[in-house]
Amino acid sequence: MFYSQSDEWSRTLLLYDSALKEINTRIEIMNNDFKLAHQYNPIEHVTSRIKSTQSIAKKIRKLNLELTVENIVRYVNDVAGIRIICSFTSDIYRLAELLKRQSDIRVLRVKDYIQNPKPNGYMSYHMIVAVPVFLSDRMVETKVEIQIRTIAMDFWASLEHKIYYKFEGKAPDHIRRELKECAELVTFLDRKMLSINEEIKEYAMAQELREYQEMSEEAANSETEVVTVESVKLAKRIPAELPTVEILYEELEGMQDEKQHGDKKTGNSADSYTDKVPFLSEMFPGGKKKKKKEAGAT
Ligand code: GTP
Ligand code: MG
Numbered sequence: 201m202f203y204s205q206s207d208e209w210s211r212t213l214l215l216y217d218s219a220l221k222e223i224n225t226r227i228e229i230m231n232n233d234f235k236l237a238h239q240y241n242p243i244e245h246v247t248s249r250i251k252s253t254q255s256i257a258k259k260i261r262k263l264n265l266e267l268t269v270e271n272i273v274r275y276v277n278d279v280a281g282i283r284i285i286c287s288f289t290s291d292i293y294r295l296a297e298l299l300k301r302q303s304d305i306r307v308l309r310v311k312d313y314i315q316n317p318k319p320n321g322y323m324s325y326h327m328i329v330a331v332p333v334f335l336s337d338r339m340v341e342t343k344v345e346i347q348i349r350t351i352a353m354d355f356w357a358s359l360e361h362k363i364y365y366k367f368e369g370k371a372p373d374h375i376r377r378e379l380k381e382c383a384e385l386v387t388f389l390d391r392k393m394l395s396i397n398e399e400i401k402e403y404a405m406a407q408e409l410r411e412y413q414e415m416s417e418e419a420a421n422s423e424t425e426v427v428t429v430e431s432v433k434l435a436k437r438i439p440a441e442l443p444t445v446e447i448l449y450e451e452l453e454g455m456q457d458e459k460q461h462g463d464k465k466t467g468n469s470a471d472s473y474t475d476k477v478p479f480l481s482e483m484f485p486g487g488k489k490k491k492k493k494e495a496g497a498t
Pocket of ligand 2: 278
């Protein structure tokens with residue numbers, strides 16, 4: 201039966217292979233873009249594979265189905281599989297979200313074994329997606345299983361996999377218990393690493409602010425345009441989730457208008473803004489100083 205379908209199977213395998221290439225490229229693009237925007241690499245590495253014919257046949261048998269190309273395509277969701285290994289748990293959700301947002305990717309199923317670990321302790325984020333593959337004469341949506349997990353989760357899963365096969369699924373109780381304990385350690389380790397990383401990021405941000413403060417002090421004293429240019433540069437480096445950035449741009453435009461038109465009553469000055477947002481008052485000590493100087497001059 202399978203032999204008579206060998207041409208069809210070859211064409212189907214080409215689809216799965218193409219779907220893997222498609223997803224791999226998108227992941228690479230996202231990683232590169234992220235690197236450029238945030239000076240940081242969320243992906244440690246990516247692996248992909250096409251399920252072996254034996255494993256496919258085993259799965260079809262387990263499902264009590266006839267081994268046909270149609271049944272494989274319909275019922276085996278992981279013929280094409282990609283595993284993305286991230287540094288931190290937060291990266292997993294960020295990447296999953298970015299993939300889900302791609303307009304031509306259809307998410308067919310999500311299993312979040314991080315929020316809900318399996319009873320044995322297994323943790324990973326799984327998505328089955330359908331991705332369009334464009335052939336010479338048509339488009340075919342093709343399924344890919346995407347697994348996203350941290351290095352620590354992956355470490356655990358690969359050991360568990362070995363143990364599972366070693367004992368053919370019937371590992372002694374104490375080994376299962378110890379593995380479960382290791383899974384808890386993995387959660388602890390991932391949380392700890394994430395919080396250390398957050399601290400490092402805050403430290404780097406504080407450092408940048410300090411450097412910026414020094415620059416803006418100098419600019420306030422020299423009455424040059426450096427404040428504006430550096431502010432925009434700094435604003436671009438601030439993570440997008442901070443809502444202050446757009447307002448910062450508006451404010452900077454306001455400051456420029458004010459300078460050009462000599463109109464001090466627009467209310468759009470650095471001070472009016474820094475009063476509203478304390479965070480920026482720390483960023484713009486130069487702005488405040490300047491006003492004091494102007495007040496003193498009258
Ligand atoms: P499969 O039929 O095993 O593919 O599972 P499923 O269709 O119910 O999907 P699920 O998302 O639960 O698992 C998909 C894949 O995740 C598996 O093929 C494994 O690669 C991996 N996986 C799931 N559970 C475990 C586990 O307990 N240990 C390990 N090491 N890997 C697991
Ligand atoms: Mg599988």
